[in-house]
Amino acid sequence: MMRARVACRGAIHEAIPHGKHALRLADGRVVAEDSVVWLPPVEAGTLIALGLNYADHARELAFSSQEEPLVFLKGPGSLIGHRGETRRPRDVTFMHYECELAVVIGREASNVARTQAMQHVAGYCIANDYAIRDYLENWYRPNLRAKNRDGATVLGPWFVDAEDVPSSNALELRTYVNGKLTQQGNTRDLIFDIPCLIEYLSSFMTLSAGDVILTGTPEGVVNVMPGDEVVCEIDGLGRLVNTIVADDVFGR
Amino acid sequence: MPWRLSCAAAGFETLATLKLTWSTPGGNMRTTASPAGIAMQVAPYRLSGAVYGTLLNHRTAVESLGDAIDKPPYKTAPRAPVLYIKPRNTLAASGDAVLVPTDADELEAGGCLGVVIGRTACRLTEANALDHMAGYLIVNDVSVPHAVYYRPSIRLKARDGFCPLGAFTVRAKVKDPNALTIRTYTDGVLVQTAATADLVRSVERLLADVTEFMTLAPGDVLAMGVAAPAPRVKAGQTVRIEIDGLGTLSNVFSRTPT
Numbered sequence: 371m372m373r374a375r376v377a378c379r380g381a382i383h384e385a386i387p388h389g390k391h392a393l394r395l396a397d398g399r400v401v402a403e404d405s406v407v408w409l410p411p412v413e414a415g416t417l418i419a420l421g422l423n424y425a426d427h428a429r430e431l432a433f434s435s436q437e438e439p440l441v442f443l444k445g446p447g448s449l450i451g452h453r454g455e456t457r458r459p460r461d462v463t464f465m466h467y468e469c470e471l472a473v474v475i476g477r478e479a480s481n482v483a484r485t486q487a488m489q490h491v492a493g494y495c496i497a498n499d500y501a502i503r504d505y506l507e508n509w510y511r512p513n514l515r516a517k518n519r520d521g522a523t524v525l526g527p528w529f530v531d532a533e534d535v536p537s538s539n540a541l542e543l544r545t546y547v548n549g550k551l552t553q554q555g556n557t558r559d560l561i562f563d564i565p566c567l568i569e570y571l572s573s574f575m576t577l578s579a580g581d582v583i584l585t586g587t588p589e590g591v592v593n594v595m596p597g598d599e600v601v602c603e604i605d606g607l608g609r610l611v612n613t614i615v616a617d618d619v620f621g622r
Numbered sequence: 623m624p625w626r627l628s629c630a631a632a633g634f635e636t637l638a639t640l641k642l643t644w645s646t647p648g649g650n651m652r653t654t655a656s657p658a659g660i661a662m663q664v665a666p667y668r669l670s671g672a673v674y675g676t677l678l679n680h681r682t683a684v685e686s687l688g689d690a691i692d693k694p695p696y697k698t699a700p701r702a703p704v705l706y707i708k709p710r711n712t713l714a715a716s717g718d719a720v721l722v723p724t725d726a727d728e729l730e731a732g733g734c735l736g737v738v739i740g741r742t743a744c745r746l747t748e749a750n751a752l753d754h755m756a757g758y759l760i761v762n763d764v765s766v767p768h769a770v771y772y773r774p775s776i777r778l779k780a781r782d783g784f785c786p787l788g789a790f791t792v793r794a795k796v797k798d799p800n801a802l803t804i805r806t807y808t809d810g811v812l813v814q815t816a817a818t819a820d821l822v823r824s825v826e827r828l829l830a831d832v833t834e835f836m837t838l839a840p841g842d843v844l845a846m847g848v849a850a851p852a853p854r855v856k857a858g859q860t861v862r863i864e865i866d867g868l869g870t871l872s873n874v875f876s877r878t879p880t
Binding site for chain 2: 415416418438440441442443444445446447448480505507508509510511513514515518519520574575576577578
């Protein structure tokens with residue numbers, strides 16, 4: 371089942387797809403999908419993100435192989451939903467998207483073996499985890515100013531139940547900038563796959579329902595500019611749309 | 623949401639014993655009628671569960687790096703505030719045991735001042751920063767000791783129970799957050815004295831610089847930074863942290879969960 375959280379008609383609703391361009395709210399109303407505000411589909415707890423978890427992207431950024439997953443954390447304020455806007459400050463020379471498979475934890479996980487790990491997964495979303503390279507500093511990488519900006523973590527459009535995504539280890543990811551394919555990968559190329567990540571993380575931190583793991587991005591990140599439409603797509607999870615906007619939108 | 627409940631389960635019922643005063647949007651001051659459980663439910667004093675730590679924001683922490691600060695892998699001193707996140711699994715209350723992992727001989731106690739956000743804090747200035755705060759609490763930002771700050775594993779700071787928080791104190795009770803003394807005791811012996819007067823970025827400056835790029839929400843906690851050298855603690859020892867006017871935060875460090 372695919373579910374969205376949307377704001378419309380004065381409230382926040384759970385919604386499911388209804389035909390191609392509409393949503394059906396839990397109370398039965400049918401609304402056009404472009405008439406609602408799409409919120410992140412889950413109220414996320416801890417946001418866990420992976421750096422350099424695809425061999426090709428690690429090579430692209432000239433990193434050697436790792437013994438331990440490169441994990442960083444993000445705050446709830448960075449999240450926005452489908453069809454949102456993400457700001458590109460005017461002094462920036464390199465800002466890029468990162469299309470990622472997001473894994474939502476459904477059941478508390480502490481010291482879970484990889485063979486049991488998938489039982490703790492509730493479902494999946496698409497994430498677009500923006501980065502601003504200009505702001506990357508060499509302290510506690512990646513520092514929050516580069517990776518945890520307001521509106522820099524796009525999540526959605528749907529939360530899809532795990533049982534509807536039987537092959538999460540073989541999903542195609544694609545990113546389009548203004549309709550042009552710029553990034554392509556497959557979750558089968560994850561250096562640390564989902565069971566491995568849950569085993570690793572749960573060995574020192576208890577994961578709870580609602581925690582989200584952004585599993586990393588493949589190669590093909592390019593600079594995006596105000597006005598660009600960035601669409602991240604994953605097989606079976608939908609298309610996550612975001613638009614880059616300039617400082618003036620924020621009165622800056 | 624389950625994660626809000628898990629914050630309560632982590633021990634924040636201590637908040638509920640306080641009588642609270644807050645400013646309404648109209649600018650009027652209101653006080654809870656009685657020291658009731660209302661604190662957990664009523665913004666802005668419900669902790670959101672988001673706790674941010676600040677690296678190298680105490681003069682002694684910067685000085686302890688010496689020349690290394692300009693050498694690889696860092697190459698240069700940090701420009702923007704360097705933050706990290708203490709996720710919800712790290713949150714604990716006074717009296718909870720801090721588990722010393724089997725692969726660490728000792729841990730670092732990170733006594734510091736935490737500010738609790740009271741109103742949506744975005745693009746603050748030094749002049750209006752304090753108006754957006756609900757108050758303060760003591761934070762023990764516990765770490766597995768590590769010498770390199772380039773890309774440390776989150777294993778070192780994000781383990782379960784690695785962020786005990788003290789009781790909440792309303793902003794009005796603290797005259798100047800930049801003139802507080804933080805004392806850390808292990809087994810009753812004073813092992814560190816740190817002054818918020820020695821913060822690299824003052825409370826107001828840090829809030830302004832952080833909210834330039836990320837909005838802080840009511841109930842978020844921003845820890846102001848730990849002084850160096852952080853006291854080392856072995857299993858079996860008890861760490862008590864005191865800050866003027868904010869009470870104490872006490873936790874036993876243990877090899878076994880209590």
